[in-house]
Amino acid sequence: MRTNDAQMLVLFVLADGPPLHGYAINTAIEKLTGARLGRGSLSGALARLEAKGLIERMELRGRQLPFQLTPSGRETLERELASTARVAEQLFETAVPDRIGYQDRIAATEFAQSYKQLAVEALNVRPGQTVLDLGCGPGTDLAALAEAVTPSGAVFGIDANPGMLERARARTAELTQVTVQQGDIHALPYADASVDRAHTDRVLQHVADPGRVLAEARRVLRPGGRLVMAEPDWEALAIDHPDLELSRAYTRHIAERIVRNGALGRQLARLATEAGFTVSAVLPVVTVIRDVREADQVLGIQRNTERAVAAGYLSDGEAQRWLEHLAEGPFLASATLYLTVVDVPAGGGSHSG
Ligand SMILES: C[S@@+](CC[C@H](N)C(=O)[O-])C[C@H]1O[C@@H](n2cnc3c(N)ncnc32)[C@H](O)[C@@H]1O
Numbered sequence: 001m002r003t004n005d006a007q008m009l010v011l012f013v014l015a016d017g018p019p020l021h022g023y024a025i026n027t028a029i030e031k032l033t034g035a036r037l038g039r040g041s042l043s044g045a046l047a048r049l050e051a052k053g054l055i056e057r058m059e060l061r062g063r064q065l066p067f068q069l070t071p072s073g074r075e076t077l078e079r080e081l082a083s084t085a086r087v088a089e090q091l092f093e094t095a096v097p098d099r100i101g102y103q104d105r106i107a108a109t110e111f112a113q114s115y116k117q118l119a120v121e122a123l124n125v126r127p128g129q130t131v132l133d134l135g136c137g138p139g140t141d142l143a144a145l146a147e148a149v150t151p152s153g154a155v156f157g158i159d160a161n162p163g164m165l166e167r168a169r170a171r172t173a174e175l176t177q178v179t180v181q182q183g184d185i186h187a188l189p190y191a192d193a194s195v196d197r198a199h200t201d202r203v204l205q206h207v208a209d210p211g212r213v214l215a216e217a218r219r220v221l222r223p224g225g226r227l228v229m230a231e232p233d234w235e236a237l238a239i240d241h242p243d244l245e246l247s248r249a250y251t252r253h254i255a256e257r258i259v260r261n262g263a264l265g266r267q268l269a270r271l272a273t274e275a276g277f278t279v280s281a282v283l284p285v286v287t288v289i290r291d292v293r294e295a296d297q298v299l300g301i302q303r304n305t306e307r308a309v310a311a312g313y314l315s316d317g318e319a320q321r322w323l324e325h326l327a328e329g330p331f332l333a334s335a336t337l338y339l340t341v342v343d344v345p346a347g348g349g350s351h352s353g
Pocket of ligand 1: 107136139141158160164184186203206
């Protein structure tokens with residue numbers, strides 16, 4: 001027998017406390033979830049639970065009687081909670097994936113494939129040109145950029161992480177036009193006005209000073225050169241849960257603690273203007289994920305929930321309610337990334353900003 005959410009909440013609040021009247025049950029539910037049940041929903045839940053023998057009115061003569069759990073109600077609650085916990089355990093990935101494997105996993109999603117293709121198209125690369133992939137990671141986009149410049153052009157992949165670079169080198173060993181090098185993109189090892197195109201994909205969200213990287217990109221790009229940045233806005237991460245406050249707390253934790261520049265997506269047009277670029281387009285790319293496993297592969301739902309608890313964004317009980325509902329579904333999450341396309345004014349001299 002399945003109990004619905006309202007019935008589960010009634011069983012839950014009666015399990016630990018004293019017997020309660022209907023209005024007190026609803027107050028306890030409000031304390032737990034942040035919202036009261038509607039009058040019909042509460043009375044329906046009470047009537048059904050009573051009919052199933054899961055709750056009963058206490059026998060106190062001469063008074064309106066409060067409800068208490070029956071032994072069978074307690075058993076049902078424990079069974080349902082254990083079953084939800086089992087589902088959650090099997091569903092969510094607990095080990096931290098290795099960084100390269102994680103990037104490959106994201107790159108394999110339909111969403112990444114489609115926005116990455118859009119980004120390369122927006123770069124408008126011509127054969128023979130020189131392109132930088134800033135924060136190239138395991139070389140995910142180097143082959144597509146190499147194809148666009150053709151063997152007569154040049155692609156430079158730059159990244160700070162040696163493991164990522166090793167993978168990027170192995171991946172592009174056959175592509176003579178690609179060079180992979182270690183470096184910090186806050187200080188690019190290229191001459192002023194020496195490249196035609198530059199690209200970032202989920203990189204500026206992590207750097208210490210995005211404005212500094214933009215200034216460097218502006219310095220090395222030629223007049224008429226273009227920079228395309230694919231960067232998320234984690235404050236726009238929306239995960240459905242009946243208790244909106246839990247969704248907000250989860251998103252706030254990701255945007256404030258997990259990602260260094262959590263709202264960068266919306267800020268790039270302004271920062272690029274300040275760095276001397278002309279903003280040509282800001283294209284929103286939104287994905288909706290309705291499969292909790294698929295979302296977990298990208299969002300690390302359980303791991304990040306545990307971190308949110310450690311950081312004080314969620315209590316243990318809230319985290320449990322959050323994960324249990326996500327595991328049970330129906331699930332829906334949506335994430336937003338912006339493709340920001342900016343140009344160096346043609347014939348524009350150096351920019352001092
Ligand atoms: C999320 S990964 C994205 C990799 C790649 N662009 C892709 O789409 O698969 C971010 C990459 O940026 C690199 N990175 C972060 N800060 C950097 C910095 N200051 N200089 C160079 N690389 C950096 C990291 O090492 C990592 O490989």
